[in-house]
Amino acid sequence: xxxxxxxxxxxLGEALRLLKNGTIAIAGGTDLVGLIRSGLxxxxxxxxxxxxxxxxxxxxxxxxGLRIGALTPLADLETSPQLQKLAPxxxxxxxxxxxxxxxxxxxxGGNLLQRNRCWYFRDEAVPxxxxxxxxxxxxxxxxxxHAILGAAECVxxxxxxxxxxxxxxxxxxxxxxxxxxxxxxxxxLFVTPSGRQRKEHSIKKGELITSVRISDAALERRGTFLKAxxxxxxxxxxxSVAASARIKDGKARDVRVVxxxxxxxxxxxxxxxxxxxxxALDDNSCLAAADLILASAQPLRDNGYKVTLAxxxxxxxxxxxxx
Amino acid sequence: xxxxxxxxxxxxxxTVNGHAATAHLPSQRSLLELLRGELGLTGTKLVCNAGNCxxxxxxxxxxxxxxxxxxxxxxxxxxxxxxEGISKDGELHPxxxxxxxxxxxxxxxxxxxxxxxxxxxxxxxxxxTEDEMRRAVTGNLCRCGAYVNIVKAGMSAARRGxx
Numbered sequence: 001x002x003x004x005x006x007x008x009x010x011x012l013g014e015a016l017r018l019l020k021n022g023t024i025a026i027a028g029g030t031d032l033v034g035l036i037r038s039g040l041x042x043x044x045x046x047x048x049x050x051x052x053x054x055x056x057x058x059x060x061x062x063x064x065g066l067r068i069g070a071l072t073p074l075a076d077l078e079t080s081p082q083l084q085k086l087a088p089x090x091x092x093x094x095x096x097x098x099x100x101x102x103x104x105x106x107x108x109g110g111n112l113l114q115r116n117r118c119w120y121f122r123d124e125a126v127p128x129x130x131x132x133x134x135x136x137x138x139x140x141x142x143x144x145x146h147a148i149l150g151a152a153e154c155v156x157x158x159x160x161x162x163x164x165x166x167x168x169x170x171x172x173x174x175x176x177x178x179x180x181x182x183x184x185x186x187x188x189l190f191v192t193p194s195g196r197q198r199k200e201h202s203i204k205k206g207e208l209i210t211s212v213r214i215s216d217a218a219l220e221r222r223g224t225f226l227k228a229x230x231x232x233x234x235x236x237x238x239x240s241v242a243a244s245a246r247i248k249d250g251k252a253r254d255v256r257v258v259x260x261x262x263x264x265x266x267x268x269x270x271x272x273x274x275x276x277x278x279x280a281l282d283d284n285s286c287l288a289a290a291d292l293i294l295a296s297a298q299p300l301r302d303n304g305y306k307v308t309l310a311x312x313x314x315x316x317x318x319x320x321x322x323x
Numbered sequence: 324x325x326x327x328x329x330x331x332x333x334x335x336x337x338t339v340n341g342h343a344a345t346a347h348l349p350s351q352r353s354l355l356e357l358l359r360g361e362l363g364l365t366g367t368k369l370v371c372n373a374g375n376c377x378x379x380x381x382x383x384x385x386x387x388x389x390x391x392x393x394x395x396x397x398x399x400x401x402x403x404x405x406x407e408g409i410s411k412d413g414e415l416h417p418x419x420x421x422x423x424x425x426x427x428x429x430x431x432x433x434x435x436x437x438x439x440x441x442x443x444x445x446x447x448x449x450x451x452t453e454d455e456m457r458r459a460v461t462g463n464l465c466r467c468g469a470y471v472n473i474v475k476a477g478m479s480a481a482r483r484g485x486x
Contacts, residue, residue, distance in 0.1 A: 002351070003330035003331070003348065003349060003350070003351060004327045004329065004330050004350055004351060005327045005328060006327070006328050006333070006394075006396045006397075007325050007326065007327040007328065008397070008399070009324070009325045010325065012415065014324055014325060017326075018324070018325065020325070026394075028388075028396075029392060029393065029394060029397070030374060033374075033392040033393075033394065034374065034392065036351070036371055037373075043326065044330075046331075046394075048397055049381050050397070051325075065399040075386070096406075098462075099377070099461050099462025100440065100459060100462050101377065101380055101387045101388050101389050101440075102374065102389070102460070102462065103375075104386040105388050105389070105390055105392075105393070106386060134401040163460070182334065193416055205325055210391050233458075233461040234461055234462065282404060
């Protein structure tokens with residue numbers, strides 16, 4: 001591992017000034033330390049954000065919705081009884097994310113910005129397309145954990161469990177840089193690696209995620225997060241599904257179905273949301289929506305099972321909203 | 324502005340098992356290297372060195388973390404507890420006693436990490452359910468497969484009370 005300098009600012013402004021060429025922001029470090037050790041990240045300096053107390057914790061204000069600081073440890077969101085009531089999909093999505101230790105260390109911002117788990121990408125000796133090479137080795141190689149939907153030059157999948165849950169609440173993120181602030185839909189943070197875009201996130205150098213926001217209206221929705229793993233704990237999602245809707249007189253409104261583990265970005269299909277508007281979420285409607293979401297699936301050699309798995313998980317998640 | 328430290332070795336001051344400790348380490352070194360190397364506290368085990376197994380689990384400000392992927396320099400001013408710190412006056416910690424009573428290991432290499440995870444759980448919740456006990460050690464692999472007895476030991480320690 002190469003040498004790097006280290007600074008721990010106490011204020012966001014200081015952190016933004018320290019973030020210049022060659023430096024990388026670190027919070028829990030659960031992903032970044034491994035990336036540095038394997039040479040996939042080569043910082044000259046680290047800016048440790050965990051001293052910025054104002055970006056830790058969450059608040060709920062009527063009229064302003066829910067605001068979660070980007071440096072909030074995942075464990076704090078998972079274990080808060082108030083938040084479990086307020087936004088149940090968040091705690092559900094974190095319950096089986098990684099391990100207690102990693103949830104103590106890892107933060108909301110870091111979780112959203114974690115890099116993908118493709119074993120060719122993670123192997124420093126493999127010059128895959130995403131790392132600047134010419135080929136995606138997973139496309140024709142070992143690909144049981146890879147994308148069935150939406151992939152271009154690279155068949156990685158979005159690994160975060162939290163992201164689909166937050167997107168199903170129509171979450172926005174606030175991003176700060178030394179030249180100002182901007183707010184974007186969380187969904188826009190994730191981009192499909194393609195062409196000149198050889199990374200998974202749209203965040204730019206010198207920018208930091210400072211918070212996640214969910215509106216009061218979105219908090220009215222019921223939500224269910226389901227995750228399929230190949231063992232019962234400590235595993236990335238084979239497929240995850242976050243489903244939410246406002247239920248009135250037995251009918252669903254504002255339906256969202258967001259999948260993780262199936263595409264290079266968290267995956268949703270607006271036409272499926274439209275299809276379910278006003279639906280009683282009976283089995284047939286849920287399966288019709290699932291088929292619509294999965295209609296463009298192009299499984300690779302080893303991951304056809306994900307189509308079957310996703311179809312059933314979508315049905316179960318949606319059904320649970322009216323159960 | 325805060326000082327930019329390193330990249331050469333920097334002084335790190337922290338509290339380990341209730342005592343002030345200092346180390347002089349380059350910024351890429353882990354808390355695990357600080358504990359085992361600088362301080363000679365070899366009870367915390369080095370196994371995967373990648374945050375994939377849990378053998379290196381210690382408590383930082385009361386929370387279990389993987390010391391192998393925690394930067395030592397990031398622990399400046401923090402309170403660290405290791406397996407060496409939980410026994411008092413030569414008496415084993417009740418969780419350690421329970422591990423012996425329930426034969427909660429085979430090779431023993433994951434044991435310090437398992438114990439630290441359970442100690443942290445029992446501090447935050449004196450009477451956990453078995454499911455909570457099981458979940459508390461999901462981040463600690465045991466390749467001998469002693470899980471059943473590890474959970475039994477944890478539940479037994481909870482019943483007896485850990486003070």
